[in-house]
Amino acid sequence: MESMWPSVFVLVFIGVVVLKAAIKILNEYERGVVFRLGRYIGNKGPGVIFLIPFVDKVTILDLRVVTMDVPSQEVITRDNVTTKVNAVIYFKVVEPEKAVINVANFIHATSQFSQTTLRSILGQSELDELLAHRDKINLKLQEIIDEATDAWGIKVTAVEIKEVEIPQTMQRAMAKQAEAEREKRAKVIHADGEKQAADNLLQAARIISSDPAALQLRYLQTLTEIAVEKSSTILFPVPVDTLKNFFDLSGNKSK
Numbered sequence: 563m564e565s566m567w568p569s570v571f572v573l574v575f576i577g578v579v580v581l582k583a584a585i586k587i588l589n590e591y592e593r594g595v596v597f598r599l600g601r602y603i604g605n606k607g608p609g610v611i612f613l614i615p616f617v618d619k620v621t622i623l624d625l626r627v628v629t630m631d632v633p634s635q636e637v638i639t640r641d642n643v644t645t646k647v648n649a650v651i652y653f654k655v656v657e658p659e660k661a662v663i664n665v666a667n668f669i670h671a672t673s674q675f676s677q678t679t680l681r682s683i684l685g686q687s688e689l690d691e692l693l694a695h696r697d698k699i700n701l702k703l704q705e706i707i708d709e710a711t712d713a714w715g716i717k718v719t720a721v722e723i724k725e726v727e728i729p730q731t732m733q734r735a736m737a738k739q740a741e742a743e744r745e746k747r748a749k750v751i752h753a754d755g756e757k758q759a760a761d762n763l764l765q766a767a768r769i770i771s772s773d774p775a776a777l778q779l780r781y782l783q784t785l786t787e788i789a790v791e792k793s794s795t796i797l798f799p800v801p802v803d804t805l806k807n808f809f810d811l812s813g814n815k816s817k
Contacts, residue, residue, distance in 0.1 A: 660715030
């Protein structure tokens with residue numbers, strides 16, 4: 563009886579190993595690419611999957627979105643400005659069999675292709691375009707990388723340029739350019755305001771000159787505004803015609 567115990571332990575151990583090799587449990591976001599004797603037979607999962615021990619081989623892939631940083635790349639733009647640019651790529655596996663069969667390491671391959679594409683596309687852009695129209699460049703990078711990685715079963719959902727490092731000399735030049743542009747706009751606005759004010763004054767002068775009563779009203783309004791500001795002595799010039807009428811009236815009375 564005692565001689566049977568080692569055999570039982572061996573059988574139990576073999577049974578556990580076989581059971582472990584035959585049963586796999588995959589999460590909802592996982593898929594298993596199954597090969598039987600080296601030949602691809604299909605994808606399995608999620609949940610419990612059964613394999614033929616020592617005959618089937620499974621490669622489990624994560625289908626969730628992967629966030630990958632693209633290391634900083636030194637780029638010479640089309641207008642000959644040297645910059646350093648880094649980016650981030652969001653992608654996921656949509657066809658697990660392609661990600662296993664068509665490429666040895668799809669994450670490394672995607673990273674390397676993204677770096678070369680980043681240098682190529684940014685080298686075709688000017689610095690102003692890179693700074694002002696980053697969304698267009700992001701979209702272009704996404705389309706190119708997604709098209710290339712489609713053969714690997716990869717879907718690139720987004721590409722975002724994170725930082726653009728500009729040399730100090732270029733930063734100073736851009737600051738001077740921005741300041742000059744602001745001064746230009748301020749002078750244009752000031753000149754436009756002067757022109758509008760002059761036009762309004764000219765129009766007002768024409769209206770007043772066409773109607774003497776309007777001139778007298780404007781004159782009285784100006785006197786009122788001066789009197790409101792502070793206590794002042796105002797010399798009010800009386801028209802000569804008014805004085806003449808007054809003298810005529812006084813002469814008639816004396817007769």
